[in-house]
Amino acid sequence: MNAMEAVSDIGSPAQPLLTIRGLQKHFPLKKDPLGRGGGVVRAVDGVDFEVLKGETLGVVGESGCGKSTTARLLMQLIAPTAGEVIFDGRAVGSRDLPLKAFRRQVQMVFQDSYASLNPRLTIEDSIAFGPQVHGVARNEAVHRARDLLARVGLEPQRFAERYPHELSGGQRQRVNIARALALQPRMVILDEAVSALDKSVEAQVINLLLDLKAEFGLTYVFISHDLNVVRYMSDRVMVMYLGQVAEIGPSHPLYKAPAHPYTRALLSSMPSMDPDHRTEEAALAGDPPNPIDPPSGCRFHPRCALAAPVCSQRVPARVIADSRQAVSCLIHEPGSGHPMAQALAQAA
Amino acid sequence: MSAFPAPISASTVSPLPMQRSRGYWTSALLRFTRDPVAMGAALVVLLLIALAVFGPWLAPADPYQSSMLKRLKPIGTEGLPLGSDELGRDMLSRLIVGARLSLFIGITPVICAFVLGAAIGILAGYAGGIVNTAIMRTIDVFYAFPSVLLAIALSGVLGAGVVNSLISLTIVFIPQIARVAESVTTQVRGRDYVEAARASGADAFTIVRVHVLGNVLGPIFVYATSLIAVSMILASGLSFLGLGVKPPEPEWGLMLNTLRTAIYVQPWVAALPGVMIFVTSISFNLLSDGLRSAMDNKG
Numbered sequence: 144m145n146a147m148e149a150v151s152d153i154g155s156p157a158q159p160l161l162t163i164r165g166l167q168k169h170f171p172l173k174k175d176p177l178g179r180g181g182g183v184v185r186a187v188d189g190v191d192f193e194v195l196k197g198e199t200l201g202v203v204g205e206s207g208c209g210k211s212t213t214a215r216l217l218m219q220l221i222a223p224t225a226g227e228v229i230f231d232g233r234a235v236g237s238r239d240l241p242l243k244a245f246r247r248q249v250q251m252v253f254q255d256s257y258a259s260l261n262p263r264l265t266i267e268d269s270i271a272f273g274p275q276v277h278g279v280a281r282n283e284a285v286h287r288a289r290d291l292l293a294r295v296g297l298e299p300q301r302f303a304e305r306y307p308h309e310l311s312g313g314q315r316q317r318v319n320i321a322r323a324l325a326l327q328p329r330m331v332i333l334d335e336a337v338s339a340l341d342k343s344v345e346a347q348v349i350n351l352l353l354d355l356k357a358e359f360g361l362t363y364v365f366i367s368h369d370l371n372v373v374r375y376m377s378d379r380v381m382v383m384y385l386g387q388v389a390e391i392g393p394s395h396p397l398y399k400a401p402a403h404p405y406t407r408a409l410l411s412s413m414p415s416m417d418p419d420h421r422t423e424e425a426a427l428a429g430d431p432p433n434p435i436d437p438p439s440g441c442r443f444h445p446r447c448a449l450a451a452p453v454c455s456q457r458v459p460a461r462v463i464a465d466s467r468q469a470v471s472c473l474i475h476e477p478g479s480g481h482p483m484a485q486a487l488a489q490a491a
Numbered sequence: 492m493s494a495f496p497a498p499i500s501a502s503t504v505s506p507l508p509m510q511r512s513r514g515y516w517t518s519a520l521l522r523f524t525r526d527p528v529a530m531g532a533a534l535v536v537l538l539l540i541a542l543a544v545f546g547p548w549l550a551p552a553d554p555y556q557s558s559m560l561k562r563l564k565p566i567g568t569e570g571l572p573l574g575s576d577e578l579g580r581d582m583l584s585r586l587i588v589g590a591r592l593s594l595f596i597g598i599t600p601v602i603c604a605f606v607l608g609a610a611i612g613i614l615a616g617y618a619g620g621i622v623n624t625a626i627m628r629t630i631d632v633f634y635a636f637p638s639v640l641l642a643i644a645l646s647g648v649l650g651a652g653v654v655n656s657l658i659s660l661t662i663v664f665i666p667q668i669a670r671v672a673e674s675v676t677t678q679v680r681g682r683d684y685v686e687a688a689r690a691s692g693a694d695a696f697t698i699v700r701v702h703v704l705g706n707v708l709g710p711i712f713v714y715a716t717s718l719i720a721v722s723m724i725l726a727s728g729l730s731f732l733g734l735g736v737k738p739p740e741p742e743w744g745l746m747l748n749t750l751r752t753a754i755y756v757q758p759w760v761a762a763l764p765g766v767m768i769f770v771t772s773i774s775f776n777l778l779s780d781g782l783r784s785a786m787d788n789k790g
Contacts, residue, residue, distance in 0.1 A: 218690050246692035259683035263515055263705035273691035326691060
């Protein structure tokens with residue numbers, strides 16, 4: 144008997160597959176011998192969002208904005224400082240959904256295809272490891288690993304008994320995808336999964352991911368700094384800045400008419416293929432501020448082209464989980480005291 | 492949206508030479524055989540092991556037979572190719588027969604310390620946090636003493652004798668091996684494949700067995716090999732101080748000790764046990780260097 148059946152939906156199709164509420168992760172800093180220092184790095188600082196069944200949620204942002212930390216928090220690889228992760232209506236780690244059961248249903252593909260494969264195991268053993276953990280017999284698990292290899296475009300007879308260092312980056316990433324799928328998950332987190340690949344290989348792997356999503360009815364969280372790829376992959380996009388959500392919404396409207404000044408700056412940094420569509424918007428200058436000591440008020444105000452005095456004093460309302468489209472910016476908060484917000488409120 | 496071309500299977504894109512892939516250990520062995528220095532060292536080590544196993548049958552004379560008439564003869568004397576010691580015993584026979592005891596007390600503590608030290612270090616490295624701190628700070632207490640001093644102190648407390656000197660040397664090496672094991676394990680624990688294994692729901696024991704051991708035992712083993720030379724020298728030192736092997740047993744360290752009074756009379760003969768210790772320790776060191784580079788498969 145197969146010890147591992149695919150898990151089907153619990154709630155209705157309308158119930159979000161994943162709900163994140165008030166997620167925080169603060170990494171404490173070491174104090175020096177005199178007891179000085181010892182602050183915290185606010186890597187993820189109050190994040191709420193939902194991932195709907197069958198969608199691809201893209202997550203974008205600069206390096207260090209908390210994308211990868213969020214992914215690791217979703218996977219329960221690190222413990223959150225605060226906040227909850229609810230999977231298909233059940234809190235992860237509760238009696239209803241023990242960690243091991245959750246992990247079968249959510250898998251991850253990492254950026255570094257080489258570091259994410261054990262150099263001492265053949266690739267079929269790497270793929271077969273997960274199912275064996277969940278009680279599948281070795282023969283059955285290896286058999287399934289070979290089927291998956293074929294499915295991700297690697298001939299099992301040629302590749303199954305190879306070691307990771309004998310494969311190219313694109314081939315290794317296909318192995319990592321097969322490994323993630325071996326547990327028949329419902330959701331896959333792709334943390335910069337295609338970022339390290341050559342453009343041509345990247346395109347192949349992206350198309351493979353889209354095919355697999357349709358075939359297995361998967362839900363993706365697609366984390367990337369590549370705005371073009373995110374646009375191509377995603378149904379909805381979440382923009383993160385310094386550990387918080389700046390803006391979230393369906394990908395078409397968001398790319399067409401970004402509401403948050405940060406999203407606008409980010410999108411204008413994306414070279415357009417069409418000379419008539421060159422943006423005049425100022426590109427983003429400087430580095431993101433230090434997450435140990437984030438700016439007061441709106442975290443984006445020191446780099447924001449539209450910042451007003453109020454932006455350094457007042458914290459914009461956080462994007463909340465159940466809104467389809469939302470932005471965390473004082474300009475879009477009527478009566479916030481921002482000169483442009485006033486105008487908006489009167490116009491409305 | 493047709494920004495990306497239709498999927499092409501990876502195997503059609505980049506055909507690799509299709510020989511059946513060699514296993515990790517096979518290719519490491521192949522690299523090792525291509526390293527002349529390491530192969531030379533391995534040959535010397537094999538010879539020494541042969542001496543240790545077959546010594547009593549190879550020795551031309553009785554290593555315990557003393558003769559007042561033949562005391563401290565020089566190298567090349569008739570019937571005494573490597574001269575004789577202060578009691579007129581055949582040096583060649585004593586050096587050959589002494590290989591067994593010298594290698595035994597050099598290698599045994601390293602094997603014991605490898606097993607225990609690796610276990611402690613992997614536990615500390617994988618557990619991390621407070622368990623790591625507790626174990627490693629305790630280890631540091633031992634590490635704070637110079638190893639010679641610690642070995643002498645422990646042997647002194649336990650009392651003289653071969654078994655006690657083996658125990659004290661084992662205790663000396665455990666912290667050193669545990670440290671290496673801990674640092675390698677800490678590195679491996681942070682790799683993505685260990686994260687992926689955790690993400691698949693495996694428990695700590697399974698992850699250590701499948702994903703950690705195979706990747707840390709190699710480097711720990713190489714480090715332990717390099718300790719064999721140190722162990723031989725320390726063991727010889729303990730014998731030299733009268734804390735290890737007792738006369739009249741032939742053991743190189745002890746022989747060096749008893750012959751030191753003859754250093755002005757027969758310097759070449761007196762130096763022979765030292766030469767044996769030197770050759771053994773340098774061979775083990777070169778062997779471990781060769782193993783280290785052969786096991787590095789980043790090529």
